[in-house]
Amino acid sequence: MKKMIRWGLAVVCAMTGAASVMAQGDGGPLIDALVKKGVLSSQEGEEIRADMTADLAATPGGMISWGSSAVKGVKIYGDARVRYQYDNNIQNNQIADEDRSRSRYRYRVRLGADYKFAENWNAGVRLETTASQTSTNSDTNGFFNKANGQDEARFGLYYLQYAANDPSVFGFSFADSVQLDFGKHAHPYYFNGVNGFLWDSDVNPEGFSQSLGWKDVGVSGLNITTRAGQYVIFSNDGQAAETAVTSEDDQFLFVAQLEAAYKINSDVNLKVAPLVLAQTGGRANASAGGGTLAGAEVNNLGQGDGTTLEDVLVFAIPAEINWKMWNQGFRGYATYGINLNGRERSDALTGVGINESYGQLFNVGMTMGRVRNKGSWDVTAEYRYVEEAAYTQFLGDSDFNGGQPGHHGFIVSSGYAFTDNIQGRVTYFNSENINPNTTLTSGQDQVLQVDLAWRF
Amino acid sequence: MKKAILSLVIAAMALGSAQAEKLVIKGSDTLGAKMVPQLAEAFKARNPGTTFEIAAEGSTTGIAAITDGTADIGMSSRRARGSEVATAATRGVKMVPTIVSFDGMGIIVNQNNPMTGISKSDVAKIFTGDVTDWSQVGGKAGKISVYTRNTASGTYQDFKDLAMNKRDYAKAAQKMAGNEQIAAEVGKNANGIGYVGIAYLKAPGIKVLPVDGVMVNKQTVQSKKYPYARPNFFYTNGAPAGKVKEFIDFLLSPAGHVIVDQVGFVPAK
DSSP, X not given: OHXXXXXXXXXXXXXXXXXXXXXXXXXXXXXXXXXXXXXXXXHHHHHHHHHHHHHHHTXXXXXXXXSOTTEEEEEEEXXXXXXXXXXXXXXXXXXXXXXXXXXXXXXXXXXXXXXEESTTEEEEEEEEEOSBTTBXXXXXXXXXXXXXXXXXEEEEEEEEEEEEESOEETTEXXXXXXXXXXEEOOXXXXXXXXXXXXXXXXXXXXXXXXXXXESSOXXXXXXXXXXXXXXXXXXXXGGXXXXXXXXXXXXXXXXXXXXXEEEOSSSOEEEEOOXXXXXXXXXXXXXXXXXEEXXXXXXXXXXXXXXXXXXXXXXXXXXXXXXXXXXXXXXXXXXXXXXXXXXXXXXXHHOTTTOSSOSEEEEEEEEEEOOOSTTOEEEEEEEEEEOTTSSOTTTSOTTSGGGOSSEEEEEEEEEXXXXXXXXXXXXXXXXXXXXXXXXXXXXXXXXXXXXXXXXX | OHHHHHHHHHHHHHHHHHHTEEEEEEEOHHHHTTHHHHHHHHHHHHOTTEEEEEEESOHHHHHHHXXXXXXXXXXXXXXXXXXXXXXXXXXXXXXXXXXXXXXXXXXXXXXXXXXXXXXXXXXXXXXXXXXXXXXXXXXXXXBOEEEEEOTTOHHHHHHHHXXXXXXXXXXXXXXXXXXXXXXXXXXXXXXXXXEEOGGGTTOTTEEEEOBTXXXXXXXXXXXXXXXXXXEEXXXXXXXXXXXXHHHHHHHTSHHHHHHHHHTTOEEOO
């Protein structure tokens, strides 16, 4: 009898496609009903339930064990992208007839898992193809040699997160939402523009981020969010001080942002989010020897230390407005920023007084449409201007002149969703030097990217 | 001669091990606080060669002990989760449940609380924190103090499943180590509310609220009319055998039922 019921339950679950029952794996509601009606005794019900759970555990899905009962849910996700990329770079001192154009056939794969714990705690890890901090692309030149260093994956994310609504301390509610991220995580800040403009979308900071949010502040529809973060850029530089004449400090990045988002009506909303971004370190101290640091600080900018971000202290105001027209969504956006360390940085980069303009940056752009579900599309046009000492080349969009400041130009991009999960995109970047007296090697840069991406 | 000595040594060892056979039982505080120790004493009286090691630190620890092979019996006031069964299976352990008793999680408040009953909906609202004042559920104004078991407890999880639609407890809920602590705190706090097993419903200073008009007692638990009734389990690796089987058989015998009944649980019949 017990065996018959067990098989009967399995057949019923399979025929009805009762996903929740199967996912539960123990046919619980059906067994409960049979026990209540007296068809099964409680003990028989438990034995059947245990057998079915054990059977499910023997299936490929059921064999997955999360190792900890604290894990309440796991979301496994990933995406892949193939890209054709054409680069044409013209250098300022280019040899006559030199052709610096190239075609590249690239790909990207990212595989991640988000773990949900009880009580508002989450964690995540993600592996991704990556050659540098600002890129997740690999070149497809491993046809005959898979050990060429291209087909490698590294950790792009590893984080622990606390996220809660209506948080309180000792019964005192201080915000409508809170989110804390620790580890290597997606940055919480608002930036606009293609690829994030001031914060390349492939760059995930390592450190600690905090966000607090308040809804309907003063007036309905006005939401305020504050964000801050403390990140390690480069550590252990001090090792060199023990034996060398100069030493660099460990380098850190600090960011603080205040965002005001206002929903005027169901069709129109706007957002303004001023921020301060400061990178400390990137300097060298004259050493008195014996590991004792002394003497005046010496700016090490321009010393060829490509591992540092160098000093910047940027104040920027990104903003956007969204509206609907002709049944389409539109977004107008812009950013203005200035590096308060720009003069010093410019002198170190190009020589004292060489650059007349050095520390300002801005972008302005518009997007029509939005790529989401099958058949949806978007078109974006953006103008971008970043003076030579205005920003760090290691944080900004690496596709616009290699992320190197000192250029201005435009970007056009358009995407289309072939299915809900498969998208195509074409993007063109065109940039040139702002200052004709620059010492930058790159003069003009054109990049064409044709992407096919899919999520799973 | 040598063979004879060896045989004597082996026989002596076998006799010694038989005489000192120990059952290791770990898990639920609900079962391990009263019921199992009293059953163990009665069983020992009938089987002088048996000793018991009982550790009652929560159902989760009992199920883990079977998976790890560190206990003969895992006491659990809740059903093993699919993930626990799967983990056990990957280690070659087959979790076999035996229902040893039934229990009801009674809703208790301070004896001075004017409430005379409560609905399932209000229970869920109170324990999830959707409601924080007694006046919101028809009581006398006062901030509700919620007392729950700790997260290792099977009762903690079962109550979430049965009473709270699997939602999280209110942030302000205070987690207690056992039934007795919950009853004691509610007995001292005029605005307290908690849940305890049938065996703890007679603690001083508390009163029990009927849920949707059904009072928790052995009859309503047995008939499954009480909404927060649940079975209690012994988990073993494979079908019970040897001394483990003897102990479980004793628990399920009329003599065992008397003890189960005396300590406030509903015997599994």
